[in-house]
Amino acid sequence: MSKVSVIIYITVAILILILISNNNTNNSSSNRHNRRHRRLKLRSNFTTTTIPTTPSDHHISFDPLIADIERKREDKQWEQAHYFNKDDHHHGDRDHHDDVAPGMEAQPEWEDFIDAEDYLNDEHKFNITHRLVLLFPRIDVDPADGFVSEHELTQWNLEQSQREVLHRTQREMELHDKNKDGLVSFHEYSPPSWVRDTDNNSFGYDMGWWKEEHFNASDADGDGFLNLTEFNDFQHPADTKNPRLIQWLCKEEVRERDTDKDGKVNFKEFFHGLFDLVRNYDEESHNSSHESNNDALESPARKFFAELDKDADGFLSDVELLPIIGKLHPSERYYAKQQADYIISQADTDKDGRLSLTEMIDSPYVFYSAIFNEDDEEDYEYHDEFR
Numbered sequence: 123m124s125k126v127s128v129i130i131y132i133t134v135a136i137l138i139l140i141l142i143s144n145n146n147t148n149n150s151s152s153n154r155h156n157r158r159h160r161r162l163k164l165r166s167n168f169t170t171t172t173i174p175t176t177p178s179d180h181h182i183s184f185d186p187l188i189a190d191i192e193r194k195r196e197d198k199q200w201e202q203a204h205y206f207n208k209d210d211h212h213h214g215d216r217d218h219h220d221d222v223a224p225g226m227e228a229q230p231e232w233e234d235f236i237d238a239e240d241y242l243n244d245e246h247k248f249n250i251t252h253r254l255v256l257l258f259p260r261i262d263v264d265p266a267d268g269f270v271s272e273h274e275l276t277q278w279n280l281e282q283s284q285r286e287v288l289h290r291t292q293r294e295m296e297l298h299d300k301n302k303d304g305l306v307s308f309h310e311y312s313p314p315s316w317v318r319d320t321d322n323n324s325f326g327y328d329m330g331w332w333k334e335e336h337f338n339a340s341d342a343d344g345d346g347f348l349n350l351t352e353f354n355d356f357q358h359p360a361d362t363k364n365p366r367l368i369q370w371l372c373k374e375e376v377r378e379r380d381t382d383k384d385g386k387v388n389f390k391e392f393f394h395g396l397f398d399l400v401r402n403y404d405e406e407s408h409n410s411s412h413e414s415n416n417d418a419l420e421s422p423a424r425k426f427f428a429e430l431d432k433d434a435d436g437f438l439s440d441v442e443l444l445p446i447i448g449k450l451h452p453s454e455r456y457y458a459k460q461q462a463d464y465i466i467s468q469a470d471t472d473k474d475g476r477l478s479l480t481e482m483i484d485s486p487y488v489f490y491s492a493i494f495n496e497d498d499e500e501d502y503e504y505h506d507e508f509r
């Protein structure tokens with residue numbers, strides 16, 4: 123008995139020592155960066171269903187290493203949601219159940235990521251300065267002149283987000299590709315349960331996202347199957363280069379806005395909805411001082427409507443929406459640029475419009491905490507796209 127209690131005492135003493143010494147090192151290093159007390163936090167949430175028009179998350183991980191930790195964490199949640207959830211019989215029984223380690227084997231790995239934040243906030247394990255030194259030359263490439271421009275940072279963000287998007291598509295595809303041939307047929311594709319479980323009139327089904335027309339438009343080579351590229355377009359039509367899919371998106375927009383169901387968008391339908399979206403896009407949504415004075419806006423709206431209404435019949439058709447469809451459904455590049463602008467506005471201390479390595483090192487939390495720390499509420503609020 124006394125042996126045991128001695129061991130317990132020693133253990134507790136050691137733990138206290140460790141705690142004290144950790145606090146000390148944290149305190150001594152906190153003077154170097156004025157905002158050192160902020161903790162890095164991984165995004166804790168992710169959505170199991172991807173709604174193509176309103177992707178719920180446009181935070182882009184600046185650092186691929188963090189994206190990797192987040193991805194692994196997400197994949198675990200994904201597996202649990204789709205393979206361990208006994209309620210989810212929607213996708214039928216698949217041999218896939220055998221591939222994913224059932225229960226026992228998945229658990230220890232999951233434990234690794236519970237402590238991810240401790241890992242990130244331990245300066246000896248995750249050295250932000252060192253990461254920035256390492257990443258800088260990978261961003262400063264066009265040209266490699268010792269400065270990161272807005273263009274370079276946008277490109278970097280875009281690459282990070284595209285990798286993430288493709289990964290999610292791949293995972294989503296696994297769910298649908300029942301015969302594992304790397305292709306999804308319309309037959310194999312079944313809408314997510316939240317779409318099927320809602321009645322036909324509500325958001326989702328009625329919008330046509332999951333319908334055959336959408337599928338066909340995404341099938342660029344028309345072979346009746348979607349490969350990874352086509353399936354990615356299917357899920358993210360705003361980023362596609364496929365003209366048929368863009369055309370479909372325009373048609374869908376008309377269908378969605380056409381409240382009086384005459385097949386076209388009249389001025390009223392345009393003014394209450396579309397015009398605001400275009401305006402927000404053009405203002406880069408940084409100006410939150412939106413005048414709510416409708417009268418002041420009606421005249422510019424009418425002028426703009428007339429410009430779009432090429433055949434001057436008083437209605438906008440799907441073809442006439444083509445010039446603004448990119449503003450109604452902003453692409454990944456748009457969000458990548460928005461984030462680059464935000465980062466530069468925060469970290470460009472000498473205001474020359476570009477970042478030096480020193481500027482980056484001096485504002486580490488713009489690159490890390492601003493994106494990951496959910497307590498950091500103040501200036502990260504430009505996500506106006508949620509309607």
Ligand SMILES: *[C@@H]1O[C@H](CO)[C@@H](O)[C@H](O)[C@H]1NC(C)=O
Pocket residue numbers: 166167168
């Ligand atoms: C994640 O999101 C869901 C719904 O979107 C919410 O109910 C849940 O509380 C969120 N979890 C966390 C940890 O934020």
Ligand SMILES: *[C@@H]1O[C@H](CO)[C@@H](O)[C@H](O)[C@H]1NC(C)=O
Pocket residue numbers: 245246249250251252255
């Ligand atoms: C972090 O990395 C920088 C640059 O590589 C180095 O000078 C510094 O000593 C490192 N800090 C710690 C705590 O390892």
Ligand SMILES: *[C@@H]1O[C@H](CO)[C@@H](O)[C@H](O)[C@H]1NC(C)=O
Pocket residue numbers: 320321322
């Ligand atoms: C929705 O409509 C389809 C036919 O268009 C029908 O087969 C299905 O049962 C309907 N679902 C609900 C929930 O009403």
Ligand SMILES: *[C@@H]1O[C@H](CO)[C@@H](O)[C@H](O)[C@H]1NC(C)=O
Pocket residue numbers: 334335338344346
């Ligand atoms: C989609 O394409 C298939 C042939 O590839 C065709 O049979 C089907 O009618 C098309 N559906 C729609 C809604 O266009």
Ligand SMILES: *[C@@H]1O[C@H](CO)[C@@H](O)[C@H](O)[C@H]1NC(C)=O
Pocket residue numbers: 341342343344349350351352
């Ligand atoms: C998918 O098919 C398209 C043609 O429709 C092709 O351009 C693309 O490279 C293919 N993608 C993959 C991943 O095979």
Ligand SMILES: *[C@@H]1O[C@H](CO)[C@@H](O)[C@H](O)[C@H]1NC(C)=O
Pocket residue numbers: 405406408409411
């Ligand atoms: C925001 O609005 C002010 C005046 O209302 C204007 O001077 C400024 O240029 C606008 N900024 C952006 C980014 O549109």
Ligand SMILES: [Ca+2]
Pocket residue numbers: 262263264265266267268269270271274
């Ligand atoms: Ca450069």
Ligand SMILES: [Ca+2]
Pocket residue numbers: 470471472473474475476477478481
């Ligand atoms: Ca600068």
